[in-house]
Amino acid sequence: MFDAIVVTRDAEGRTHAGLRRLSLDDLPDGEVTVAVDYTTVNYKDGLCLGPGAGLVRKYPHVPGIDFAGRVETSADPRYRAGDPVVLTGWRVGEAHWGGYAQKARVKADWLVPLPEGLTLRQTMAIGTAGFTAMLAVMALEDHGLRPGHGPVLVTGAAGGVGSIAVALLARLGHEVAAASGRPETEAYLRDLGAARIVPRAELAEATKRPLEAEIWAGCVDAVAGPVLARAMKQLKYRAAAAAVGNAGGADVPMSIIPFLLRGVSLLGIDSVLQPYDRRVATWARLARDLDLDKLEAMIRPATLAEVPDLGRAILAGAIRGRVVVSIGD
Numbered sequence: 001m002f003d004a005i006v007v008t009r010d011a012e013g014r015t016h017a018g019l020r021r022l023s024l025d026d027l028p029d030g031e032v033t034v035a036v037d038y039t040t041v042n043y044k045d046g047l048c049l050g051p052g053a054g055l056v057r058k059y060p061h062v063p064g065i066d067f068a069g070r071v072e073t074s075a076d077p078r079y080r081a082g083d084p085v086v087l088t089g090w091r092v093g094e095a096h097w098g099g100y101a102q103k104a105r106v107k108a109d110w111l112v113p114l115p116e117g118l119t120l121r122q123t124m125a126i127g128t129a130g131f132t133a134m135l136a137v138m139a140l141e142d143h144g145l146r147p148g149h150g151p152v153l154v155t156g157a158a159g160g161v162g163s164i165a166v167a168l169l170a171r172l173g174h175e176v177a178a179a180s181g182r183p184e185t186e187a188y189l190r191d192l193g194a195a196r197i198v199p200r201a202e203l204a205e206a207t208k209r210p211l212e213a214e215i216w217a218g219c220v221d222a223v224a225g226p227v228l229a230r231a232m233k234q235l236k237y238r239a240a241a242a243a244v245g246n247a248g249g250a251d252v253p254m255s256i257i258p259f260l261l262r263g264v265s266l267l268g269i270d271s272v273l274q275p276y277d278r279r280v281a282t283w284a285r286l287a288r289d290l291d292l293d294k295l296e297a298m299i300r301p302a303t304l305a306e307v308p309d310l311g312r313a314i315l316a317g318a319i320r321g322r323v324v325v326s327i328g329d
């Protein structure tokens with residue numbers, strides 16, 4: 001028997017998340033059973049711990065979109081008992097039972113070996129949020145962004161994706177402008193490497209003008225909504241924004257003009273279906289380019305029992321940095 005956070009749905013359609021005891025027989029099908037040591041709380045976890053936002057189709061459900069642990073049993077030759085492994089994506093924790101449990105069972109294809117240079121705990125301090133921040137930075141680099149091109153804007157900067165993006169970009173030599181709605185996070189963001197702080201309110205107001213002064217050499221956007229629209233209008237000629245999230249709304253109120261007159265690009269970032277080789281390469285970049293002391297400064301440690309409350313907190317935009325949930329026996 002082992003502990004898990006189980007979400008149930010009652011006859012009125014209301015969901016309830018709480019700690020339960022499960023047995024190995026309860027786990028879904030999959031080739032590899034993992035003893036989970038660490039998991040985390042991402043924005044999507046907040047959704048899946050609550051009403052689900054259409055992501056969870058079947059109840060009872062075990063959420064947790066990412067985890068790190070050691071293989072317990074494997075029917076796949078790529079993994080053996082004791083191997084340290086990491087999982088992000090593949091709709092684990094949404095369509096498939098996830099990491100908010102001491103045991104998880106998944107397809108071997110969904111796992112990657114623990115990246116060299118990182119501990120299991122550090123991989124979950126990074127988690128899906130940090131993995132996606134790295135994908136966004138790589139997409140901007142592929143588009144041509146180099147240090148010295150000018151300031152790079154990070155929106156939702158004090159959140160998970162934002163914090164890791166700020167630390168990564170600063171370490172890579174970029175001048176980082178951190179946009180946050182929480183003035184109390186200024187010292188935290190400067191410690192992560194932000195050279196300047198942009199109050200969210202400065203970007204949150206929708207404007208009618210199709211273009212504004214050129215400011216940003218690039219942008220990692222976790223927020224969308226009017227903030228992304230404003231950032232797009234302020235991109236330098238031929239610069240790009242990487243669209244990661246929609247914590248501030250799914251609609252982006254802007255015209256086509258910045259694309260036509262400034263040749264700017266909006267790069268879509270998806271972390272869920274990244275192929276294996278790209279995952280391994282992305283983790284290797286994180287191991288190389290993320291300052292692990294800065295990562296440590298982002299961590300809020302937590303237990304499995306705290307996860308339902310943390311899910312509500314992340315949806316309210318009240319989590320700073322990254323949560324690391326210790327799960328081991």
Ligand SMILES: NC(=O)c1ccc[n+]([C@@H]2O[C@H](COP(=O)([O-])OP(=O)(O)OC[C@H]3O[C@@H](n4cnc5c(N)ncnc54)[C@H](OP(=O)(O)O)[C@@H]3O)[C@@H](O)[C@H]2O)c1
Pocket residue numbers: 041042043044128129132155156157158159160161162179180181182200222223227243244245246247248249269270271272314315316317318319321
């Ligand atoms: N594409 C993918 O594969 C992928 C992967 C991971 C995450 N995501 C998405 O990325 C986003 C961030 O995820 P996360 O785990 O980093 O969440 P998070 O830790 O909650 O960060 C989101 C941040 O956005 C800002 N924010 C919150 N509500 C806002 C609002 N109404 N208007 C403007 N800004 C707001 C807050 O930052 P400040 O307080 O600093 O303003 C908040 O900390 C989510 O939408 C998530 O679903 C997508």
